[in-house]
Amino acid sequence: xxxxxxxxxxxxxxxxxxxxxxxxxxxxxxxxxxxxxxxxxxxxxxxxxxxxxxxxxxxxxxxxxxxxxxxxxxxxxxxxxxxxxxxxxxxxxxxxxxxxxxxxxxxxxxxxxxxxxxxxxxxxxxxxxxxxxxxxxxxxxxxxxxxxxxxxxxxxxxxxxxxxxxxxxxxxxxxxxxxxxxxxxxxxxxxxxxxxxxxxxxxxxxxxxxxxxxxxxxxxxxxxxxxxxxxxxxxxxxxxxxxxxxxxxxxxxxxxxxxxx
Numbered sequence: 001x002x003x004x005x006x007x008x009x010x011x012x013x014x015x016x017x018x019x020x021x022x023x024x025x026x027x028x029x030x031x032x033x034x035x036x037x038x039x040x041x042x043x044x045x046x047x048x049x050x051x052x053x054x055x056x057x058x059x060x061x062x063x064x065x066x067x068x069x070x071x072x073x074x075x076x077x078x079x080x081x082x083x084x085x086x087x088x089x090x091x092x093x094x095x096x097x098x099x100x101x102x103x104x105x106x107x108x109x110x111x112x113x114x115x116x117x118x119x120x121x122x123x124x125x126x127x128x129x130x131x132x133x134x135x136x137x138x139x140x141x142x143x144x145x146x147x148x149x150x151x152x153x154x155x156x157x158x159x160x161x162x163x164x165x166x167x168x169x170x171x172x173x174x175x176x177x178x179x180x181x182x183x184x185x186x187x188x189x190x191x192x193x194x195x196x197x198x199x200x201x202x203x204x205x206x207x208x209x210x211x212x213x214x215x216x217x218x219x220x221x222x223x224x225x226x227x228x229x230x231x232x233x234x235x236x237x238x239x240x241x242x243x244x245x246x247x248x249x250x251x252x253x254x255x256x257x258x259x260x261x
Contacts (some may be wrong), residue, residue: 002067003157003209004117004146004205005165006224008124008139010138015121016226019165019178020065022054022164023211024219026240033222033235033248040249042091043252045235053242055222057231058091061121061254066160069113070148070206072197074131076112083114090118100125104136115146121226143169148196156188161209175223179236182221184209229254 002023009015022045023055024030029048036042044056055065066088086103093099100118108114108129116127117139124139128150131173137151139160144152145162152158162183168177185208211217218238225232237245 002148003161004065004067005161007143007169008141010122010141013228014225016119016224017169018224019182020055020222021182021210021218022220025216030219031249032234032237043233043250047084050083050084053087053158054084056087056091057233057252059255061126062091063119063231064090067115067146069115070196071113071131071132079112080112081110083111086116100127100136104129104134108134116149143251155194156192157207157209165253177224179221182209185212214240217242
């Protein structure tokens with residue numbers, strides 16, 4: 001998952017609305033949005049190579065998503081575990097806040113750079129693990145954007161997506177406008193591109209909200225709406241050069257205890 005924009009309104013009837021694009025090599029085998037056969041309370045897409053996910057929700061009233069941190073100037077640890085395991089681990093853990101604290105304190109160093117978002121409907125937490133260290137913070141209410149740096153870093157694609165998402169939320173239904181936004185292939189002026197150590201040509205290629213490529217690009221767009229008794233998820237899938245590969249919707253009913261205010 002390489003771009004996430006979301007509106008966080010704790011205490012409201014719809015505390016979370018979110019749109020996210022997963023960017024990945026097209027040849028990497030993937031399962032579409034669905035309940036997991038080996039963990040049926042969890043719904044999300046799945047990486048069939050390493051077994052993890054980029055975004056998933058749980059019937060117990062939890063949602064987690066991960067992005068990579070892109071900084072070729074920083075050395076990755078040798079043989080790091082898959083970052084896609086992180087959302088599943090926090091969703092499945094009996095004490096997720098304790099697990100997040102342990103992750104930020106010492107466990108994150110085993111991984112290459114990442115951002116992890118975790119929401120339980122009343123609290124939204126962000127772990128950023130990057131070249132300057134690891135932080136665990138509680139996300140403030142409002143509209144935010146997250147890509148391959150830390151939260152609300154002003155990369156052109158993040159600013160464009162965050163501003164567009166804020167406008168989309170004024171529309172009914174918001175999902176239609178948000179989906180069009182997340183399919184935006186407009187690039188950015190060279191002078192505004194970040195320098196993450198991958199070279200100017202690659203920075204240009206990665207600059208759009210929706211990345212269209214033969215070998216690598218946006219594989220899925222996921223929309224989430226958190227309601228009092230359910231989490232609504234919809235996923236649109238894409239192949240090489242942005243060709244549509246269908247879509248799925250899932251209404252995840254929350255258990256009685258997780259839906260209480």
